[in-house]
Amino acid sequence: MFENKLEVSLYRYNPEEDKFPYMKKYSIDKPSKDIMVLDLLNLLKEDDQSISYRRSCREGVCGSDGMNINGKNGLACITPLSSVLKKNKIELRPLPGLPVIRDLVVDMSEFYAQYEKIKPFLQNETTAPEQERLQSPEDRDKLDGLYECILCACCSTSCPSFWWNPDKFVGPAALLQAYRFLADSRDLKTSQRLEDLSDPFSVYRCHGIMNCVNVCPKGLNPNKAIGEIKSMLHKNKKDIIASDIN
Amino acid sequence: MRGSIIWYTQRYSALLLLCYVIYISNFIFFKDNITYFTWSNFFLSFQARLFTSLIFLTLVLHAFIGLWTVGTDYLIDRTLGFLSFALSRHANLIRNIYFFIFTLFGIVYLTFILYIIWT
Numbered sequence: 226m227f228e229n230k231l232e233v234s235l236y237r238y239n240p241e242e243d244k245f246p247y248m249k250k251y252s253i254d255k256p257s258k259d260i261m262v263l264d265l266l267n268l269l270k271e272d273d274q275s276i277s278y279r280r281s282c283r284e285g286v287c288g289s290d291g292m293n294i295n296g297k298n299g300l301a302c303i304t305p306l307s308s309v310l311k312k313n314k315i316e317l318r319p320l321p322g323l324p325v326i327r328d329l330v331v332d333m334s335e336f337y338a339q340y341e342k343i344k345p346f347l348q349n350e351t352t353a354p355e356q357e358r359l360q361s362p363e364d365r366d367k368l369d370g371l372y373e374c375i376l377c378a379c380c381s382t383s384c385p386s387f388w389w390n391p392d393k394f395v396g397p398a399a400l401l402q403a404y405r406f407l408a409d410s411r412d413l414k415t416s417q418r419l420e421d422l423s424d425p426f427s428v429y430r431c432h433g434i435m436n437c438v439n440v441c442p443k444g445l446n447p448n449k450a451i452g453e454i455k456s457m458l459h460k461n462k463k464d465i466i467a468s469d470i471n
Numbered sequence: 472m473r474g475s476i477i478w479y480t481q482r483y484s485a486l487l488l489l490c491y492v493i494y495i496s497n498f499i500f501f502k503d504n505i506t507y508f509t510w511s512n513f514f515l516s517f518q519a520r521l522f523t524s525l526i527f528l529t530l531v532l533h534a535f536i537g538l539w540t541v542g543t544d545y546l547i548d549r550t551l552g553f554l555s556f557a558l559s560r561h562a563n564l565i566r567n568i569y570f571f572i573f574t575l576f577g578i579v580y581l582t583f584i585l586y587i588i589w590t
């Protein structure tokens with residue numbers, strides 16, 4: 226009989242009522258087919274309307290339902306229950322390290338502040354051509370594995386360096402985007418961008434723990450991008466400035 | 472301070488320490504019959520003294536960077552807050568005491584070593 230039940234342990238916290246967060250246990254009939262973790266949350270919410278979490282696209286595109294599923298960060302909507310269930314048990318917690326607003330909803334301000342810091346837009350002050358700024362196919366290829374990030378924060382919130390210094394360490398997500406613009410042949414602020422990252426914290430707090438690579442639901446590799454940024458920082462400044470002028 | 476300077480210092484100092492380990496092991500393993508005399512003679516040469524002094528300076532520098540990193544990761548209001556609010560409120564003070572202690576320890580340690588080597 227027990228095999229047909231799922232035991233869900235859910236992080237609950239409503240600052241207006243609870244003094245401390247707590248784990249609440251739910252028992253639910255095991256669905257007949259494999260569903261996603263987000264579907265499971267929806268089922269729970271049918272019975273308990275007070276459960277709060279973010280979601281929108283339900284297909285791994287918007288990045289809003291990042292959460293900690295049985296100890297590993299991921300997107301609930303594209304994580305099949307079968308892939309995470311352990312002895313019919315599942316534990317759901319908010320993304321670690323960020324302040325909790327309520328239940329699985331976290332305050333992402335610090336995460337976005339870092340994203341803002343890296344100036345996530347193309348900087349090119351030369352006169353714009355009539356149609357568009359062109360790029361060779363080879364230069365365009367350099368952006369693969371970088372532009373696909375959906376800013377779900379699964380990586381940054383699994384990174385110990387980001388847990389301890391979210392105000393100073395840019396974190397894997399924003400660093401991946403920093404490199405996305407450093408690697409873009411159309412962007413002409415490469416040396417300024419590097420200068421902004423040259424302090425002991427912004428990039429250098431990455432100790433290559435690789436948690437970020439381990440969790441990214443889009444299969445991206447922030448650690449590799451961070452390595453590229455470091456080698457750019459160690460390059461001769463003149464070469465970088467020359468690449469901006471060309 | 473540039474992050475790259477710290478980054479390079481940590482890596483090159485580690486390499487230098489490795490060289491020293493090889494240098495000393497080379498003496499220990501390839502010199503048969505080490506006695507007090509051969510050992511102290513080895514350390515009396517100007518070359519060994521200079522290298523040893525340099526190495527201990529490097530060692531202290533290397534340790535300093537490591538401990539500074541640990542301090543700025545784990546002795547901050549956020550991290551100490553996991554233990555208690557009171558500690559978290561005094562994070563800056565705690566961290567500065569910690570920095571002071573290991574800096575002092577490093578200086579005393581280095582002074583002793585240099586004194587032993589050169590006198």
Ligand code: SF4
Pocket residue numbers: 383384385386387396397430431432433434435436437438447448451
């Ligand atoms: S590799 Fe760097 S950015 Fe990624 S989790 Fe580790 S410390 Fe964080």
Ligand code: SF4
Pocket residue numbers: 373374375376377378379380381397398401440441442443444445447
């Ligand atoms: S790199 Fe991956 S895990 Fe990190 S924010 Fe982007 S999509 Fe999410």
Ligand code: FES
Pocket residue numbers: 279280281282283284285286287288289290291300301302303
């Ligand atoms: S709901 Fe959009 S990524 Fe999961």
